[in-house]
Amino acid sequence: MEILYLKSTRLHNEEHFEFHNEFNNLVDKATPAALGIETQYSAYKFLYADEYEALGFIRKSHITDELADADNLRDFTFRGMSDTVKAGGNHFNPLVREAARRVQVVFNHYGNLTIKSYDDETASIKKFVSELKVNYAADVIILGIADWLDEFQANNDAFVELKQSRNSKEAEKTQLRMRQVRLEVDAAFRTITSRINALIIVNGEGMYKSFVNEVNNQIEKYNNNLAIRLGQNAKKAEVVVSEK
Numbered sequence: 001m002e003i004l005y006l007k008s009t010r011l012h013n014e015e016h017f018e019f020h021n022e023f024n025n026l027v028d029k030a031t032p033a034a035l036g037i038e039t040q041y042s043a044y045k046f047l048y049a050d051e052y053e054a055l056g057f058i059r060k061s062h063i064t065d066e067l068a069d070a071d072n073l074r075d076f077t078f079r080g081m082s083d084t085v086k087a088g089g090n091h092f093n094p095l096v097r098e099a100a101r102r103v104q105v106v107f108n109h110y111g112n113l114t115i116k117s118y119d120d121e122t123a124s125i126k127k128f129v130s131e132l133k134v135n136y137a138a139d140v141i142i143l144g145i146a147d148w149l150d151e152f153q154a155n156n157d158a159f160v161e162l163k164q165s166r167n168s169k170e171a172e173k174t175q176l177r178m179r180q181v182r183l184e185v186d187a188a189f190r191t192i193t194s195r196i197n198a199l200i201i202v203n204g205e206g207m208y209k210s211f212v213n214e215v216n217n218q219i220e221k222y223n224n225n226l227a228i229r230l231g232q233n234a235k236k237a238e239v240v241v242s243e244k
Contacts, residue, residue: 001205003193003212004219008186010226013178017055020048020185022218027192030211036199037192044188051185054176067118070162074125074155075114081148082107088143099139106131118163125156 008016024045032041085107088100110128113121129149132140140146193215200208 001200001209001212002197004216004223006189006219007223007226008182008189010230011222013055013182015222015225016182016185017051019218019222020051020189023189023215024048026211026214026218035196035208035211037195040188040192040195044185044192047181047185047188050176051178051181054178054181064166067159067162067166070155070159071118071121074121074152074159077148077152077155078113078125081145081152084145084148085143096142099142103132103136103139103143103145106136118159122156122160122163125152129153129156 006019008019011019027035027037027041032038035041085100085103088096089104091097091100106128110124113124113128116124129152132149140149196208196212200212205212
């Protein structure tokens with residue numbers, strides 16, 4: 001009896017961590033002392049924690065999606081306000097039409113804010129809102145877009161706050177990188193399994209049998225899943241070649 005070989009280098013990052021999470025739980029249940037691997041497990045546990053931290057680094061921040069939603073909201077407000085000004089240009093009241101004409105000059109000057117980069121759009125919105133509120137205050141009131149401007153400014157402020165929050169979280173992220181950490185975890189894992197395999201030869205399999213069977217079941221599961229995925233990928237490659 002011995003612990004089987006795990007084809008760990010071909011596992012996806014999430015699979016790799018999940019296997020070691022399961023292995024770690026099995027060691028905790030059997031206890032490192034009973035397995036005779038206290039020193040080896042201590043080094044492994046430290047690296048296992050590093051992998052958990054490194055995996056978090058490569059996962060997409062939920063704030064990225066929230067940031068896109070916040071940008072879409074301010075774009076939506078801008079387009080609605082722009083349509084309102086354009087409609088004012090066709091108003092029956094000549095005062096409204098003149099106000100719309102003057103305000104449209106500002107819209108034309110800044111162009112389509114929605115297609116700018118995040119930072120460019122943020123800066124342009126601040127200047128755009130300030131110019132309308134300061135230099136075209138009367139026209140803004142005549143057109144009835146004061147609430148639009150307030151909403152647009154609030155949208156932009158919310159976007160800025162969210163972006164600053166994301167930047168702060170990015171700065172806090174670990175400097176650990178998954179590829180290197182995986183290699184270190186695998187090396188520590190092999191040290192443990194080699195020691196257990198050697199202890200089985202010396203002491204017999206009795207006290208290790210249950211633990212080794214559970215570990216091997218996990219290894220077989222991951223190796224089988226990997227074989228299926230690689231087989232599917234090979235079939236897809238054959239199809240592509242045959243179609244050329």
